[in-house]
Amino acid sequence: MAKGIIVKALSGFYYVLEDGNELANGELVQCRARGIFKKKGLSPLVGDRVEFERTENGEGTVTEVSPRSSELIRPPIANMRIALLAFSVVEPDLNQQLLDKFLVHIEHAGLTPVICFTKLDLLESAADAQLSEAVSSAASLYRSIGYEMFETSSKFKQGLEPIAARLAGELTVIAGQSGVGKSSLLNALIPGIDLETNAISMKLGRGKHTTRHVELLPLGGGGWVADTPGFSQLDFAEIEAEQLGGCFPEFVPLSEQCKFRGCLHLHEPSCEVRAAAERGGVAASRYEHYLQFLQIIRDRPRRY
Structure with a gap:
């Protein structure tokens, strides 16, 4: 029985x-999955370690999927260790509420989040002091929480070496809303792949989807990075209200001092997280986004 890794999934x-x-020299084996997976409600994912058997026509059948170390539902991918969250500073403008939403999902999934601000060249050419200050303040905030931060310009090859060194040897999924420059960043990190890119729609303020399937791409320094379809919405179907606070790393040590176990940091007395937010020990934007996400979770239909 042959073994390998799924590097692309497309049309079944x-x-x-x-x-x-090696991907440069070896042929990919086009496989179908055994019907037993459908009966079990399990679908193989990009990133899965699998066993497969070749068929007479040179294709193959996936017969076994190894246990996963991590799994994301959107984008559908398995066994990633790092999530590179690409967010543009302009066109579209930096959206911290959406970034915090991504961070919550990545924290919940158990991956290591790495934040990358893209399109620095557009920020510099805009010569907008107020916008530059807002971006700098956001970068400082996430660094103070403990997140790894990178700032890049694919156009001018700026900031690429540090991020390439960070991803070397890792299994990384790159994610972010459409139009933020994910494909441009990958084109700069992996010369020769020439992924399709599209300009931002100035009318809509967002980009067109240029990536239509999930695919692992080999990095020059070893490791893989997964290109994923752009998207701008995430739900909280997999996260319970009691779990949300644990997805905000700066809340965790404070929550241990809350009076009540399972405190939702909402109206409970002697809540240290809320007290820290009131005195500026927790960023106002982060606490506000926490409350917004908590409301979404509490308002969703109950599952039975």
């Missing part, structure tokens, strides 16, 4: 790179 087919082969 899974493209597997067999162990011992």
